[in-house]
Amino acid sequence: MSEKRSDQGMKICIYVVCVFLTILSLFPFWIMFMNATRSTTEIQQHAISFVPSTYLLSNLKILLGKSFDPMVGFMNSLTIAAGSTVLSAYFSTLTAYALVVYEWRLKKPFFSFIMAVMMIPAQVTMIGFYQMVYRIGMTNNLSMLILPAIASPSIVFFMRQYMYPALSMEIIQSARIDGAGEFRIFNTIALPIMKPAIATQAIFSFVSSWNNLFTPLVLLTDQEKYTLPIMVSLLRGDIYKTEYGSVYLGLSMTVLPLIVVYLLLSKYIIAGVALGSVKG
């Protein structure tokens, strides 16, 4: 009996904590979305509201009237994120293929090397990277934010772990007997088999590139090249000091696409975190 009662108490405790954390996760975003539709006067009177108001369009007008152009930021972020996702997915799978399928003398040292450099963050190499890019006059060139994705050690690591049990050598052998070239075998046999792993890693690579602030902030000086996170940082500036509604709207516009995509793909994203336990 007492065992049962303590189980009941435990359950209640679990749900109380979980509901509290749910509120904690959602509350800031809810306030943000609601305030995006409210006027500055309304927000000044009561900054918390659980229901929307009717000032969405006027907030939008104020927001776009100043230097904030979310479309430009959106397109630039999309270009960079999509480009680097495609490159990192394709070339990481290719590198993993080299590590799994072929026997070559430097294979083991190469893999150890990839593991060793996996965690080196962009921050500590930024001064040299900036100087290099500056010297060749490419600071405002988006390709400098895309091409480095060809070498993504943590994705190679993940792909290799996934490929070992998934890819059978027999299929490759029989394709060879049929006369297919090595590149063709990779593109037509290995890539489709790796689809689930590629999808998982693509989501993470896309999100981390989309959210990246440091590298674009250092390299991009031209307003036309700004990414969404840099655009967001403009909302901090003095020109929006008293335009509360517009600031909330600007923030909402950057969050909304992410939340929509997240809710659509949450199952895969969480499975991916569990599977990888390596930050993308």
Added chain:
Amino acid sequence: MQTKKFSYAKWGYIFSIPFVVAFLIFSLYPIIYTAVIGFTDLKGLGMTDIHFLTDDPFRNFKTVLSNPSFQTAFQNTVVMWVLNFIPQLGLALLLAAWFTDKRSYVKGQGFFKVVFYMPNIITAATVAILFKALFDYPMSPMNDLVISLGLADKPIQFLISKNVARAIVIFIQFWMWYGYTMVVLTSGILGISPEIFEAAVVDGANRWQTFWYVTIPNIKTILLFTFITSLIGGLNMFDIPKLFLLGGPDNATMTTSVFIYNQAFSGSYLYNRAAAASMIMFVIIVFLSSILFYLLRDKDEAQMKKASRRRAKAEKVAVKGGK
């Protein structure tokens, strides 16, 4: 096994070329270049000429290490990481233990996981500015809440207090990452063989004993992995402190990454000092990464052994089955 594998060896090299080339250009060269700049007098907007320091090659490193701002930044970074990681790990462990407990299934845990993980995918830059708006003065949701609840009769200037500012950065980091840590730990616990838990139940272990003596020892590797990846991430904390209060008030939320950025890219253009500071952080991170390297190598070897054993077993079965 009859096929001559060595004849395909060159493809291993060919398929690795793109990675190696991109790595050399975009990672290795910048690392070396950064290290070199650390020994030069390179400063000023648009300067690229390199002159090595001849009198004292380590001058930049000494200047950085004795710079009070850098010391503060380093302290802040470590303190803010520690104070966010401990509650983050604690809560993540608790939730992971609850969600994996077979004795009582938590209904709706799929939903809870999705919600708890959500802050992690939101742009950190946006989160930083959102929290600044939430705590602003004189009117902000937080002030509205405080006044409505009768905790204060006039708005509070939350963000001029060093401790409050630091506490909010710590909270944001905690809030963004506990969901991630929970998912990782949950998968670790689910990887433990269920027989061990069944044995614990048979032996009459209660929940707490099971957690402490069965779960924790069995996810030691994953805990260490989480610890080190989080530490490396924490040492590079940039977006939140940079955009929340620009490292202020009075450098209270300045991290080493913000310090490096400010040295190099705002106002003073002291690339040499920023490079020296980067290299100091680089050395610390390399040290931490090497721990991780050994950790993953062991895990990797075990996994490969398991895979090859599975393959051998499958072959045996195939041989038996194939008449």
